[in-house]
Amino acid sequence: MKRTLPVQKNDYIDVIFEDLTHDGAGVAKVDGYPIFVPNGLPGEKAKVKVIKVNKGYGFGRLEELYEKSPYRIEIPREDLPKYGGCQLEHISYEGQLKYKENQVRQVLTRIGKLEDVVVHPILGMDNPWHYRNKAQVPVGEKDGKLIAGFFKPRSHEIVDTDESLIQIPEINEAVQVVKEICGKLGIPAYNEETHKGVLRHIMARYGKQTGELMVVIVTRTGEIPFAEKIVEEIVERLPKVKSIVHNVNSKRTNVILGDKTKVLWGSEVIYDYIGDVRFAISALSFYQVNPVQTKVLYDKALEYAALTGSESVIDAYCGIGTISLFLAQKARKVFGVEIVPEAIEDARKNAELNGFTNAEFEAGEAEAVIPKWYEEGNKADVLVVDPPRKGCDEALLRTIIDMKPKKVVYVSCNPATLARDLRILEDGGYKTVEVQPVDMFPHTTHCEAVARIVLNEEVEK
Ligand code: SAH
Numbered sequence: 001m002k003r004t005l006p007v008q009k010n011d012y013i014d015v016i017f018e019d020l021t022h023d024g025a026g027v028a029k030v031d032g033y034p035i036f037v038p039n040g041l042p043g044e045k046a047k048v049k050v051i052k053v054n055k056g057y058g059f060g061r062l063e064e065l066y067e068k069s070p071y072r073i074e075i076p077r078e079d080l081p082k083y084g085g086c087q088l089e090h091i092s093y094e095g096q097l098k099y100k101e102n103q104v105r106q107v108l109t110r111i112g113k114l115e116d117v118v119v120h121p122i123l124g125m126d127n128p129w130h131y132r133n134k135a136q137v138p139v140g141e142k143d144g145k146l147i148a149g150f151f152k153p154r155s156h157e158i159v160d161t162d163e164s165l166i167q168i169p170e171i172n173e174a175v176q177v178v179k180e181i182c183g184k185l186g187i188p189a190y191n192e193e194t195h196k197g198v199l200r201h202i203m204a205r206y207g208k209q210t211g212e213l214m215v216v217i218v219t220r221t222g223e224i225p226f227a228e229k230i231v232e233e234i235v236e237r238l239p240k241v242k243s244i245v246h247n248v249n250s251k252r253t254n255v256i257l258g259d260k261t262k263v264l265w266g267s268e269v270i271y272d273y274i275g276d277v278r279f280a281i282s283a284l285s286f287y288q289v290n291p292v293q294t295k296v297l298y299d300k301a302l303e304y305a306a307l308t309g310s311e312s313v314i315d316a317y318c319g320i321g322t323i324s325l326f327l328a329q330k331a332r333k334v335f336g337v338e339i340v341p342e343a344i345e346d347a348r349k350n351a352e353l354n355g356f357t358n359a360e361f362e363a364g365e366a367e368a369v370i371p372k373w374y375e376e377g378n379k380a381d382v383l384v385v386d387p388p389r390k391g392c393d394e395a396l397l398r399t400i401i402d403m404k405p406k407k408v409v410y411v412s413c414n415p416a417t418l419a420r421d422l423r424i425l426e427d428g429g430y431k432t433v434e435v436q437p438v439d440m441f442p443h444t445t446h447c448e449a450v451a452r453i454v455l456n457e458e459v460e461k
Pocket of ligand 1: 286287288316317318319320321322323337338339340343364365366367386387388393
């Protein structure tokens, strides 16, 4: 027998939102049946139009707000709704922090079944604006004019914009200047549909501690028309520029950067510092986008590692060695592993740049390299993991359980997979002592957290 759902498509219903989903939509329930409504906030009473019904849940559109949440604010740019992935821009920063902290608490209980873990109040930013040190802005044409901005949510239509409130002003300025120069010289924008045209993306990176700016011009074509003129004007108008790079991406793809880069002017890299550690950043390198909060996050990871100088540490998913080198300041030896070989080359260069001789790096899958190290007798006292959103591979967690490092520090960009992995470690003889959420990406739904995990026998000591 077909069960009837409590609502039908196109119904208008009055609801009170109870919760937010991990992507920031309001959740209302009708006889237990959840309906997800973008823009709804917990506690708000509203009229909703049901637009889609599935077996277990439905979707709705907010039609009218009867009662507003105290956390609801006017969005900063009415003309640019949810631009640049700011899904939480209708929530005050205080409300956003509360939402992210709750999310961490909820998943640790619901998915991790961890009842007695201490979750600290989230560490937010004093000034949660203009924090991003990198922009990758798609370029298009409208009415014969070059435009650059961001894609409308769920579409490939580019909205021209003069600024982003979450990017560092130097980055915004660089994008505008390059757009103007290329527009003036008549450089045609790339067209996704026809796969013709030249200019695909304007990218800018900025070392917040050093004031060094990099501009990357991404084109479909191997050459940029008027390249010399473009360079000359950029150098004149952007005095902080240290590096101008041309990246060629001739493929039909959503991936922004191609493999080929050529320095047009200046240096191949710019530098930045996190704490006292100096990093070289090239056009293609991965580098954390919120330098202020990266320091907060790494300091917490270092505190949880509680190094005395005698430890051997493994840093899994090490990227360009940022956490590894932070740890190398306090450890006897650090071993970093990362799947992208170019990142490992950067990690080695960064170790050299800072004069660290106690850090070694190997390219490969963490779940393959660490078991191999373990077999070879390389055991760690402390293991740090910082996996991508899907969390740690189970084979890696099994190796940790066998290897029994005294401490594990888990840096996570996805609370749900963190909770899942913590449960596996708990069942394997570890205890999660405390978790510190850190807001790395204000106004977006992304939530970062660091967990301190200790071998049970060590807890009891
Ligand atoms: N710790 C670094 C990078 C974290 S991002 C920092 O703070 O900057 C996660 C990293 O894991 C990425 O660099 C990604 O390339 C890498 N990665 C993804 N899957 C992996 C795997 N199976 N083994 C090792 N590294 C992996």
